[in-house]
Amino acid sequence: MTNFLNWLETKFMPPLAKLSEQKHLKAIRDGVISTLSLIIIGCFFLVIGNPPIASWAEAIAPYAAQIAIPFRITTGLMSLYAAYGMGYSLSKSYKLDGVTGGVLSLATFLMLTVPVNVDALLPEGEAIGWVLPMGNLGGSGMFSAILAMIFAVEVLRLFKQKNLMIKMPEQVPDSVARSFEALIPGTFVIVFVWIIRVMLGFDINKMLISIFTPLNNLLGNNLLGVLLPVVLITMLWAAGVHGVSVIGSIVRPMWLVMLEANGQAMVSGTPANELPYIAPEQFYQWLVWIGGSGATLSLCILLLFTKSAYLKQVGRFSIIPSIFNINEPLIFGTPIVMNPILAIPFVVAPSVTTVISYFAVKFSIINGFSVNAPWTLPAPIGAFLSAGNDWKAAALVLINMVIAGLIYYPFVKVYDKKMVEEEHTEMAEKNKLQTDTVAG
Secondary structure (H helix, E strand, O other), X not given: OHHHHHHHHHHHHHHHHHHHOOHHHHHHHHHHHOOHHHHHHHXXXXXXXXXXXXXXXXXXXXXXXXXXXXXXXXXXXXXXXHHHHHHXXXXXXXXXXXXXXXXXXXXXXXXXXXXXXXXXXXXXXXXXXXXXXXXXXXXXXXXXXXXXXXXHHHHHHHHHXXXXXXXXXXXXXXXXXXXXXXXXXXXXXXXXXXXXXXXXXXXXXXXXXXXXXXXXXXXXXXXXXXXXXXXXXHHHHHOOOOHHHHHHHHHHHHHHHHHHHHHHHHHOOOOOOOOOOOOOHHHHHHHHOOOOOOOHHHHHHHHOOOOOHHHHHHHXXXXXXXXXXXXXXHHHXXXXXXXXXHHHXXXXXXXXXXXXXXXXXXXXXXXXXXXXXXXXXXXXXXXXXXXXXXXXXXXXXXXXXXXXXXXXXXXXXXXXXXXXXXXXXXXXXHHHHHHHHHHO
């Protein structure tokens, strides 16, 4: 195991760590993360619209459409917000104006959706007129938003490098100068996308969905695909790299597509145990990463009962953060990083609970996940809310904790014995040194 961890650290980890720092991937990660607060707010209304008690659900049924509006404006438009956030982040990484890059990315993304002239009338009697279909502005449009962002900002950067911009005198306010600087690259981007999408009729969003749907199905509904992120994340953590940051920056856009699809299915009346995707990120957050990556809340509880004074102390100062899914103190305090003994259950325990949880959702034993509850909630509460107020999901969290604890237990016993021996040796050497000092 030591040789394997060394291989991870020297061969496997550097390329992935470097990949996570790539400008475009960082921009995607930062832009997507910037939308999470809105997604959480929107999902809160999804919880309200789907209460766990039948009588409550029946009482609010006439108002379900109104209650779902905040969900549609936040989660239902996540790609809209992400397009701006990603463009802003990538522009700043190139030392360009972030607002200009964000606005141009947003405009490029919107150009990929053709407005529709609706003849219907509003209740007040006014015509609706031109509208943008919302179908491609939510999770299903995330890949289009990413492509639009890269194209818009790279064109902006190219025009800046080639000095193909309108330069205003220094006396002109910065906000006005930025607008004129973006005029030429903005015109090029808008006209180019207009020709592709409108004049040629090429639906880029439809093309991207056809490409990524099989990948989404692999990661969201296939057991091996669901297991792959767990293994990669825990292996990277065991080698000292923040696994979620590396892997999450690559697959989080797909996880968000899955979450939004599940949420839209819920709003449309699909039963909560028949949602399209098994494993959006919330599946991992609540059923697998109980206490943090590696399902370490169970490990933390076991450390409280160890004989080693050091491990017991680690368990004590880590227990509160672990309850709220913050496990860096435990990972680096135990440590798990580059620790051949504890690295094994750190990978195996969440892999086993992933398999159990996968089949629990697949066979409709528990509901699917449609709500992005705050990740710092204790796992049973978060699972209950995120799975559509399903008490069985909360119960599965407790079952998975027990299973993870049983997997960790023999390894903790071995490591505890090793640490006790080291502590006794260190104490004996310290006492000997003191005796020699007094005798001298």
